[in-house]
Amino acid sequence: LEMLTMWGMSLPQVATTLAAALVGNQAGLLSDAVLNAVVVMMLVTAILGPLIVRQTARSLPVPETELSTEAPESDWQATTDRPFTIVVPVYNPRTEQYLIELAALIAEYWGGVIKPLAIANAQSQMDSPRMNRVFQQRESLLATAAQLGQSLNVAVDPLLRIDNHVAEGISRTAREQKANLVIMGWSERHTFTARLFGTLIDNVLWSTHCPLAITYLRMSPRKMTHCLVPIKQFTAAEAHKVQIAIAIAQHSGAQVTLLHVTPRPPSTHREMALHKRMRALAGEISPDIDLQVRVHCQADTAKAIVQEAQFCDLVVMRTYRRRSSTGDISISDISNQVARQLNCSLILLGEPRSNWLHQASQ
Template identity: 25%
Template sequence: MLDVLQISDPVAVFALVAFLILLAPIVMGRWQLPGTIGLLLAGAVLGPNGLGVLARDQSFVLFGTVGLLYIMFTAALEIDMVVLKRSKFHSIVFGLCTFAIPQGLGTLVGHYVLGFSWPAAILLASLFASHTLLAYPIASRLGIARNTAVTTAVGGTIITDTLALLVLAVIAGLTRGEVDEYFWYRLGASLGLYVFAILYGLPKLARWFFRHVGRDGVTEFVFVLAVVFGCASLSHAAGSEPIVGAFLAGLALNRLIPHNSTLMNRIQFTGEAIFVPFFLLSVGMLLDVRVFLADGRALLITTAMVATVTVSKWLAARLSSLLLGYSPAQARVVFGLSVAQAAATLAATVVGYEIGLFDDAVVNGAIVMILVTCVIAPWQVDRYGRLVAQDSADAPVLAPTERQRILTALSERSPSRHLLDLALMLRKPDHEQPIYPITVVQDNGNTTPQVAGAEQVLSDAVSYLSQAEVPASPLTRIDLNLASGILKARRELNATEVVMGWSEQSRAPEFFFGSLMENLLRDRDFSLVVLRPREPLNTTRRLLLAIPPEADLEPGFQAGVGLIKRLSHQLSAPVMVLTEEEGAQRIFKRLRAIKPDCDLVPGKLPRWAGLRRVLQEHYRDGDLIVLLGARQGGLAWKPVMTRLPEDLADTFPKANLLVVYAGEPDRENTLSIVNPEPATRMA
């Protein structure tokens, strides 16, 4: 409108956008509104149809498209696959409801109220049936991304968007005369091949890359970007839209990118800081108020479109929530996640305009509908998502005695990254406790060179943890032996877990399962987790968990199994449980009762003495062998347990091996926990 105000210098444009991204959450926060609304309004006011300060050029279109695909990708990436698998019926119910109700109601409104032809009315209704997970980042920030209602909404998205895009393909084909007797065969074959290639082929490619190529964070991040947008770009060849490809890529990579990892943090940070805000600004720029002032029919169409999509999506969310037993707050969150319109809506609008079914009034009505729903969606999710978070039973307030502290023993001879990844996966994010990396230098008189090397190891560890936005408190100890240094630090910190690795330069059994292990295991107040890494943990396909007989009667059983299930949950990997058939039912009952939830698959183990043979039968490439160890003197301990880790290491030289010795803390001595200040200590 005011070209004289337009900024053309790219540096100034980016600076202005950066200030908008910074100020939008601050300004909107004064009215208790999410920052996404501020970015949408800023795009409308400063865009080409407002003050004209910013032009919606190719840079905004590019970054906006990337932001939209990023939303779909991260939504699929953060899905709890265990919950999705168990609630797939919920996703199907909601997906069909949120497609059928808007599609049916929208067709009737388009034909009988607005006077469109049946093909135009059906295509118009497909705009209402689809939706975009615009408000998903808000649900993620509120900590409810793995709530059943949110998972259902995300799972239903791919159903309704796929059906809506199929309607678009059919109507466009009919109008252009492309629908013949082979149309459905071509469409079904191309889509089937496309989905199969992503969901089956991409995980294999990514697992190979993470094992053999991706040795640093930048390489892994660029690889993820390349495959996601590669999958999205191939969608048109399959008769679909890029948002479907990005969503499928997220599902395919879900198991390979743990939620508590540096790679996941990089993905979320880049999207929320740059790409998603650009998308919101670009959507806001589409609004042109002048069209409604000049054409009364355009105002009628816009009002009907906004009312229809809002009412139909609310009815779908409400009906699904009643059928599935969700609370009113969960129903509003589902509505907020499913009401926003963007990608598929724009695609259908453009196609309808090109083939002559839509005119300018419908195009502008669609833009206003996108803007209005993009304002409603984040407001609903932000307001009612807080109620869901408060009511969630998955986030109990922990007593001080339950606070978790992980001490991670590092050295120049062992691969620190694998141990730090394990510590990140075992850490409970809600505790907000740092991870304590420690190096122990043996006191041989001249320790200066060893201390310098140890401090470099700790510096690298702190840098790695900071990339995952996890605080670190590094410790250096000088002691006569490794066990003594670790135990002293463990007692000072009152650490609940100690994570250790196996040296690649010495024989693992001699180094770890000799006197060192015996000394460490004498302290029963913590859980000892020992990892022999051979491949990156995120490439794990399955956990093979060996539980000795009567281990469930040990006082530390719940603590040990809780760590293993947390690891399984992070890896989205099922657990095959191998325990003696006698007592297996009792153990399985206790396993299922321990949080968090994960896939538990029973395996057949007639006798504990045949464990190695059974493991050899079940082991496949990519499996993580996990042994729930037994401390001497416990009910599950037998003399054979002393050499069992060594035997497994020799039997499976190329496998990742994890041994967990559960802690048995004395509750009377852990009532008071001191919070040590992060510091590098020298003894």
């Protein structure tokens, strides 16, 4: 198969052959009949080569490398001088409660603090009636967030900031507070790319220094019973997704399923290694948490995730921030496909640009 694939890749004779034949014909070294034969050969090989590669490359065996079972080193660690800090921008009363509940579960898991953040757009006159109304609205949102946090027995430190740009205000505050995580939400999903990643969350996702959890919560995180976490790579960023699901499961007793999708059936040895690697991502967890690991064999990753999520309350995925040719943030194709088809809650975890550049270089 390897020889056939290589032969198929080297078979097309187009550019150099055609140029040499034209020069030879113009110089009188090759007849018109030979030139026509070269053109026919060029067409045949240009069509036949890709067809051969397409048929043979699918069946090429993929070498199975040894997978380490050691857990990746995570930077989500609270210290004695700085607790695990979660910044939660509050600007939509419809999503505020679920956001605070999610932040409270994560803060409880890490022994951290929630910092609800309200941004007031700067005005030319700070004593204007409009500025006073904005301040009152933001203070009301922060008061509600503080009450929710206190009722959930977590430390709450509300923040009110004046800034010219909301997205920059969120990113700057997160940096100033040395936040470990920013949690934001959106209420509409049918125009996912246009509405979500073209506006506020677009800019925060691109500029924040820490992971950003973009959430669409259809129910209270405290009532979820089954969380699905697709696993692609075995890195610290993947471990962050697992830790969010475990933080939810620790309170509600939810089942957490880690799913790895592969296009070809793995050997028994490799499947066992994959199971160990996925469990290593979870680290040391309470025996009360029902952790399941699955290896799903299917070429269409998005379809496999949607199938597994049919009976789940939450799917936790990862998204990559990259600039498109138009300058906008583009979401990965798999995340986009899954988000459009899911009927349950969704969390997309965006990692800082420095993190995934570092992983790509390794």
